[in-house]
Amino acid sequence: MRVSSSFCLTSSTEEWHAHIPPGQLLKIAEKPQFNKLQNIEEYITEKLASSSHAQKMKKLAGQSGKVLIICDDATRPTPTSRILPILSEFLVLAGVKQENQMILFATGTHRIVSENEAFKKIGNTLWGKVKWISHDWNIDLTKIGCTPSGIPIEVNPILSGYQIIIGIGSVFPHRFCGWSGGGKIILPGVSGPESVSQTHWMPYYDNSICLGNENNLAMEEIMAAAKKAGLSFLIQCVCDGNGKLSDIILGEPLETHKTAIIKAKSIMSVKMPIADVVIAQAWPEDADLWQAGKALYAAENIVAPGGHIIVTASLNEGIGPHIKYAELMCSAEEDILKHKKQHNAVGLAAAAAYATYCVRRKASLSFVSKSHFSSDITNLSGLNLYNNLDDAVSSLLIKNSKMTFSVILEAPLTLPIADEGDKQ
Numbered sequence: 001m002r003v004s005s006s007f008c009l010t011s012s013t014e015e016w017h018a019h020i021p022p023g024q025l026l027k028i029a030e031k032p033q034f035n036k037l038q039n040i041e042e043y044i045t046e047k048l049a050s051s052s053h054a055q056k057m058k059k060l061a062g063q064s065g066k067v068l069i070i071c072d073d074a075t076r077p078t079p080t081s082r083i084l085p086i087l088s089e090f091l092v093l094a095g096v097k098q099e100n101q102m103i104l105f106a107t108g109t110h111r112i113v114s115e116n117e118a119f120k121k122i123g124n125t126l127w128g129k130v131k132w133i134s135h136d137w138n139i140d141l142t143k144i145g146c147t148p149s150g151i152p153i154e155v156n157p158i159l160s161g162y163q164i165i166i167g168i169g170s171v172f173p174h175r176f177c178g179w180s181g182g183g184k185i186i187l188p189g190v191s192g193p194e195s196v197s198q199t200h201w202m203p204y205y206d207n208s209i210c211l212g213n214e215n216n217l218a219m220e221e222i223m224a225a226a227k228k229a230g231l232s233f234l235i236q237c238v239c240d241g242n243g244k245l246s247d248i249i250l251g252e253p254l255e256t257h258k259t260a261i262i263k264a265k266s267i268m269s270v271k272m273p274i275a276d277v278v279i280a281q282a283w284p285e286d287a288d289l290w291q292a293g294k295a296l297y298a299a300e301n302i303v304a305p306g307g308h309i310i311v312t313a314s315l316n317e318g319i320g321p322h323i324k325y326a327e328l329m330c331s332a333e334e335d336i337l338k339h340k341k342q343h344n345a346v347g348l349a350a351a352a353a354y355a356t357y358c359v360r361r362k363a364s365l366s367f368v369s370k371s372h373f374s375s376d377i378t379n380l381s382g383l384n385l386y387n388n389l390d391d392a393v394s395s396l397l398i399k400n401s402k403m404t405f406s407v408i409l410e411a412p413l414t415l416p417i418a419d420e421g422d423k424q
Contacts, residue, residue: 005019005020005022005023007407009281009407009409010283011281011282011286012283012316013316013370014369016388016390017388017389017390018393019390021397024402024404024405025404026273026275026405027273027275028406029407029409029416035246036246040079040083040248041085043248044083044086044087044250047250048086048087048090048250051250053233053250053251053252054090057232058091060163060164060232062095062096064162066096066101066102066161067091067096067100067101068102068104068158068164068166069087069101069103069165069167069168070103070166070167070168070185070190070231071084071103071105071167071168071169072105072168072170072185072189073105073106073107073108073110073121074113074114074121076170077240077242077243077284077413078237078243079245080123081121081125083168083248084103084123084125084126085125087235088130098129099130101130102130102162103133104133104156104158105121105134106167106169106185106189106190107134107135107136107189108137108191108196109137109322110321112134112135112136118134133158137188137192139156139157141155141191142154142155142156142159142160144228145228147221147228148220148224149217152194152195153191153228154191154195155186155187155229156191159190159230162230163230164232165229165232166232166235167185167186167226167234168185168234168235168237169181169235169237170236170239171238171264173412173413173414175210175294176200176202176209176355177209178210178211178213178214178215179212179219179261181257181260182223182226182236182254182256183219183223183231185231185234186222186225186229186231187199187221187225187226193345193347194343195225197344197348197351198347199222200351200352201347201351201354202218202221203355204351206218211297211301211415212265212269214258214261214262223253227253227254233250233251234251234253234257235250236248236260238260238263238267241283241410241413246263246267265415269415270414270416272302273406274418274419274420275304275404275405275406276307276308276403277307277308277309277396278302278307278308278363278405278408279310279389280309280310280311280407281295281409281411282311282313283312283313283314285412286313286314286315287315287320288315288316288317289313289329289377289381290319290320290322290352291412292313293352294411295412296309296359297355298408298411298414298415299311299359299363299416300359300363301416301417301418302418303363305362306363307363308363308365309359309365309366310367310389310392311365311366311367311368312367313367313371314370315367315373315374316372318371318372318373318377319376319377319380322348322352323380324350324353325352326377326381327349328350329352329353329356329357330360330365331353365383366383366384366385366386366392366395367383368385368392374387
C-alpha cells in the first residue's frame, strides 16, 4: 500500500505538518483499531459483581469502614472519572460512606495535582463528596521495609491508616520496568526519592529490563513493594491516549496486572520497518521534557544505527520537575554515571539521562516544539529544538537526501517491533 508523503502530528496545544519525499516514508505506525467499550459504567458494575476478589474486598471494606483509592495523575489518560463513581457506589453498598473514601493521586516524582486536574480526574458526579490529596515525594515518608533485593520502601504516610487500598491505573510499555500499571501505583506512585531512584537504575545492571518485557526483576521488585504497602485490589485500564477504553481488568493485583499486560501487548505492539529517521509523537505524555523523553524509547526500537530521532512535543510546562535530567541528557556517559549512587532526585534524573544516553549511542536526537520554554531547554540540555517539523526534516535531508522515515503515533503508549526484513 502506498504511504502518503505528507502527514500532520498533534499535541495538546499544537500541530505540525511534514512533507517527506515520495517513496521515503516507510510507515506511519498506528495501533490496531480495537473494540471500544460502549457502556463503561455497566461493564464495570458487572465486573465488580462477578469478581470473587471484588466481593472479598467489599466485605473487608465494610468491616474497615474506610478505603483509600490511589489513582494515577493528569499525565496519564486513565478515564478515572468514569470509573470512580461506580467504585464509590460499590463501596457505599459495602458500608463505606463517601466521606470515608479518600482518593490519593499517585504523582510519583511529578508535580502535585492541581485542583482543576483533580476535578477532571474525579469527575463532577463525585466532586465534593469524597476527599482527595496529592502525593508529594518531598514530604516525610514512612519506611515500611525493603524489597527482596534490599531497596528501601518509603511511602506516603497516609497509607498506614488504611486496611483496604485500591489502585486504579493504565497499562502501557515502560522503559524502566517493561510495563506500567500494577505495583507502579505504589512505587513510584506514592513513594520517595530513595526507592524511586534505585528502581530506575535497575536496567543499568540488567538489560532484560526493557520496553515491553513483561517478566523482569524490576517489575517483581515493584510489585513486592506494593504488596508490602498493602495494595489490596487493582483496576487496570487498557486505553488509548484519549482514554478510550478497550478493556478493564480488576481483581487481585498480581494476576490482574499480568492479564492487563497480555491485553495491552496485543493492542499496542506494532510491527515497523527500520528507518534512518524515526519521528515520534510524544503526545499524550508531552507536557514537559521529563514526560516527552519517553517517546525516545519507542523510537529506539526501530531507528537504524547512526540514524536520527525527532520527537514532537508541546513542552508547555518546560523542563518539568527534574532539571538535572535536562542538564545530563546530552552529557557523556562518565558524567552521568557519577550520580549513580545518589539515591535521591539527582540519582533518579541521572538514571533517566543514562537511558537517554543509551538511545544517543544509536541515534542523534532533536525535538520539535513551539513551547515558550524552548530556549531554556536548549540552553540547559544542549538539545536541538525546532519550531516546526518540516524544518527538522529538511535539516536531515540536506545531509542525506535518500533518508528513509517512519512515524510513531502516541509513541509513549506504543510498542514498536522492528521488522528486520523490511529494512530499506
